[in-house]
Amino acid sequence: MSSSRQLWTQLRGDKAGMTGLIIVLFFLLLAVGVWAGVLGQDWSVANGGRWESPGAEFWFGTNLLGQDVFQRSIFSVRTAFEIGIVVAVLSTVVGAILGALAGWYSNTWVDGIVLWLMGVLDSIPFYLFVAAVAYALQGKGWAMQLAMIATFWTTTGRLVRAEVMKIKSREFILSARAIGLPDPIILTRHVLPNTTHILLVQTSIAFVAAIKTEVILSFLGLGVHDGVSWGLMLAESTQEVLAGHFANFLAASLMLFTLVIGFNLLTDALQDAFDPKQAAL
């Protein structure tokens, strides 16, 4: 059977991993619900009084402006996934492409440029970088995502580079070269598919990193502007907690925590599934 089916069988047996997967899928459903206009639509409506306690109408109570905390929490799931998916996928793609090029042409100028780029980006303090990008893009919505992609890709890039350097001396690559297949075809058809184990895991990790970063950025005012996110909710809650109102804080933290745990369990399970020592049994 193909490797994807093998992966699925392995994953199915991992209870923690399946739990993680279920959590992630559940949240994904919530996000889809918001996109579809079915859930969380009233996140900005200020219906209630200030800081109402959780009750029948407002399940999690209201915030300073009388907005429904529950609705806001649900809407934030969509925000989280929007940021998470975009950053995770694009940073992995950029990392995969640049890493593969660097690895394939290792010890040449191509490798040199990519490594230099990685070095430069890794050495810039992340939040300064984001602030700079945000400023440069003058508050356009995707400043934050761009900054994240620009820094997250380097980890994937390094891992892919190392793996490609190992793969390229393997005999099936020599076979491809022997019949004269051009490099770009070899890279896309034979090399990159053999790095999917790295890419899947990295995508998962990048997703978590993205939503956690969003929290901090929103806290600093550099993050989400229109809409609401857990980060914004947590930012709001700093004042509220002092006044004894925990709804915002608890809702955002718990949901964030649960989604992150779900992804972490899934990532661990993916790594175990790809572990060659386990596969040898």
Added chain:
Amino acid sequence: MSKPVLTVRNLRVSIRSQDKGAMAVDGVSFALRQGEVLAVVGESGCGKTKTAESILGLLPTDTWDVQAEAIELDGVSLPMQSERKMRKIRGREISMIFQEPQTALDPVFTIGNQLCSIYRRHRNKNRKEATLAALDKLQQVGFADPRRILHSYAHQLSGGMRQRVMITMAMACRPRVLIADEPTTALDVTTQAQVLSRMTLLGREFGTSILLITHDLGIVAQYCDRVLVMHDGRIVEKATVHELFTDPQQPYTRRLLAAVPKVRTA
């Protein structure tokens, strides 16, 4: 008849997993006699390596289920020993060398460092004595410049050299039993001849019995006294080397012998 040094009775090894897979080793019994070279020959997957690893208790118990009526070294039951005792036995009473010597040698320390530490730890020698003993042993396995070897790192040596270092390390304590698992499969034929000749030479000198696991029937014929033929986790035939090559009993053995390509000579 000399008393057996190593006795294995009804060894059964299987993977602990949900589905009842096949047994890796399915009821293997044999005795290794004093001073003999016993070959365990079979194709890949026949269970010969797992047999060796279970004797030394090297199979992690969470993945593998090892059962046996007896695994005894000089009458002492090995599975009954505590892990601490087994660690003392391994390397001192029973040594094992593997096919890929690069994984057995620590890349961070020099050969000398690793070799001498065995002498110091297991045979209570001080540094100077250990160095002298190490140099002496390295010469015995055929190194022309033992001092250079002592100062080298694993990656600076070729496969054959590493394997001879492994033999030195394995024999440093004059063990009762040396288990060699495909020790020359990854080596050139001329290097193989050197490694095997030194190994059997040292074995005879120290009275070490050797359990030689291999798939090469040529090695079996030329270096071993008795042979066990394994297939599918079981011992299919037990014989002296002469008996096996002149009058193989089992069809599997005969098939194995027939498949061996013979070098054409005059």
Added chain:
Amino acid sequence: MRGADRNLLSVRGLVVRYPAGVQSNAPLTAVRGVDLDIPQEGIYGLVGESGSGKSSLAHAILQLNPVAAGQALWHGQDLVSMKGSQLRSARKKIQLVFQDPLASLSPRRSILQTLVEPLDHFGIGQAGTGKAGRREEQASAALETVGLSPDLRHRYPSELSGGQRQRVALARALITEPELIIADEPVSSLDVSVQARIIELILELREKLGIAFLFVSHDLAVVGQLADTVGVMYLGKIVEQGAAEDVFARPAHPYTRALLAAVPVPDPDHPRPEVLKGEPPSPLTPPSGCVFHKRCPEPITPCSTVVPTETSLGGRNFSTVETRDSQITDHRVRCHLWDSTKN
């Protein structure tokens, strides 16, 4: 068969040198000037141990390694400097098979995809009803030729045994209808019984399809079963070559003799393999003069300083053997002991 002088592949003075890189600070000369000829439908066994350069030589023929000097003449044209469409058509006709069957098949691609890839790349099998359909038929036919069921084409390499994978590798090599297959240790990682069957298959392929083989191996016994001509390599040079009967029955070079004497024979009464003294040399620091002189059991004066040239033994108390197509294969040795001008 065609005339006596029809060599499929003629290598002349080939030198393969890897530039200074990560592995070593100095350039590494793996092949130091090699001459060999492979006749049509011939099987040439290239024997050597690690560091001999045999794999480097085999790969260099298809431009997989940097060639510093020399030529590899294919139908009269030099493979080493070929480019463009000429190279393409040459590559169609010369295929490569490797040692490790698992590593030589792309793990994430099905057998069918692997088999069809060369057809797609070379544009073979385009005519006919439905491009994809015809190529799949060819893939199935190739599988049958190597003794595998066409049903296997949808499986992945990890689902097949070592012997099956190696057959797939052969099927892929066959599918472009090559004239020469370069096989680099194709049976070394297989069990003995499986080895025997692959060897049979190779002989069959030569019989039925007329494919020549350059068979690289360290295993003399295997080479002995297959090869018409044998070449023995040591540290980048061919030290002896000739018809297999000649080289095995009357080995001239001390290294060849040492190699033959070192192979353990499945006969308990046979004398034990002899040990060749010294350590295998490193291609980075080759000895002066004859590359073998430091380990030679019978060196004479010139050996340490003068590089020996090839001497022909044909017609000197040794009979040359007539091969299948009435071609005379000369027995040649590169050794001062046999140098007629000196003796």
